Amino acid sequence: MKDTTQGYVAEDGRHIGGVMMEMKNITLRFGGVVAITDVSFDIREGEIRAIIGPNGAGKSSMLNVINGFYHPQEGEVWFRGKKRPSMPPYEIAEQGIARTFQNIALFKGMTTIENVMTGRQLMMKKNFLWQLLRLGPALDEEVKHRRRCEEIIDFLEIQAIRNTPVGSLPYGLQKRVELARALAMEPKLLLLDEPMAGMNVEEKEDMSRFILDVNDQYGTTIALIEHDMSVVMDLADRVVVLDYGKQLADGTPDEVQKNQAVIDAYLGVEH
């Protein structure tokens, strides 16, 4: 396995920095069910990190642990050199971790632009009194964030649906709006839970392009779960493989693909 303690140079020549987030011996149980058993891996600055595994492997649970939605019974989460205590999800959002969901979790009653604006919620500081007047500083703030959101909308090429209620949008576009909302938070770490599930080839190509662009232009670190192996192998710098909550392998796509345990568990054993 490649030594990655000091950062490394990715296959495409991008320089990947030091450790941003480290999961140390995470074990997560729901009553008697063990969802994750003793899993350890790290995510580095500027990296695209994939978590793969068959259904029920504990991938989404892992994302929920990173996200602070689940609190593991054992193990430690280290973020930017500090051990992270168990804290409510909104405080973790303040630290710069954003995510999208496997089953789209958009605000259905709101339009695309309103959904994207919700990502700026934490950055808007003007108090209630200014808000009810909607004058001066409050309006300036609203305009400033609106401009930034419109840039993200341009970036993801969803200008045409700006004022459409998201409930009436097709699936692929909803996924894109969700990405826009996460980007509006200007996250340090972006978690994508199956960003390409249920998409056709063209939509997958678009989404892959957006993910690479986000990583490239904003320097956002990305951790993603995906089932489409060709996409994962193309996008990811490093891949961690889970099966039944256990860690099978961790390494570059090439290394993982050659790993016998992964081939056996994930791609099936030859009889």
Next chain:
Amino acid sequence: MFYREAGQFKTSYKQYMQAFPIREDRIGIAIWLAIALFYVPFFGLPGLEYTFAMNAIMIPVVIFTITAIGLNILVGFTGQISLGTGAFMGVGAYACYKLTTYFPDVNIIIIILASGFVSAAVGAMFGLPSLRIKGFYLVVATLAAQFFLEWCFIRVEWLYNYNPSGAIEVPQREVFGLIVTGAAAEPATRYLMVLGFLILLTIIAGNLVRGRVGRGWMMIRDMDIAAELIGVRPLRTKLSAFAVSSYYCGVSGALMVFVWLGAAEVESFDVNHSFLYLFMVIFGGLGSITGSYMGAAFIWTFPILMKEMGKRLFDIDPIIMENVSLVAIGALIVFILIKEPHGLARLWQLVKQKLRIWPFAH
């Protein structure tokens, strides 16, 4: 032809984000405002006797619109349901009564605005269970608030200054030399006063729901888990919705007793009224301020107009007509909610959308 966005170019986000980006909408609002401010106070409503039009229709409709906007903030924008509206209005009314007893020289407008804060505090307190419970269970919790507060209005004699009748009787108060409360107040003065409150509170509600605060409310309504992961604090957001909603209810309750009824007992704040306000909000359109106007106007005036029509056109006894209108309004609510669950506001929106592309279909 008359309602087009074409040719109206926005050159800044400030223009784009205004409340009514389409010019024709702004003209429409200006016309409504002109009618409400310059026609109604002098001539009442066409075809109806002036005092009747003011006292039985216009003043209550304006007051109940404030209630409906307040309740809509809670139910329509934040997705928390409440059956305690009547009681929260009562809190505002009794608070106003006590405040004006202690500070008889303070301007009544300030007293009414202040009594809203008492109601907001009580509302936020009874909103605390919303952190743990949702849906029907929250309804039961707010229903408990309704009955508890009703009990207070009867048993805590201090609230009505130990008046043997158990009612609060509104003293006469003046604003800038004009009598605004009590029996001697002119209908036009009282109407303009409540209208002033409505305009102010509508602007504030419109500002709130379009900004950060309102988005927080709607995030909780649409998907509370995602909202929390994005950084919305559920406690603060839900309680702020309860507080703002109750503030509106409190102000409208104070206006109802002081400017409209002149005297009130606990019956004015009972659970039937809470249901009535909920009907206004649902029928008008959840999550729409325009809908609050429509819902309040419709639910309140429909039975009155039915009664008038029955008397004039068919010479039917008003008491029979009253029951007929109850049946009719029930049937209508069921019908509209099946056909258009988003209420009158959505119907209006659809009409406008059709108008924008008229005479073409798409």
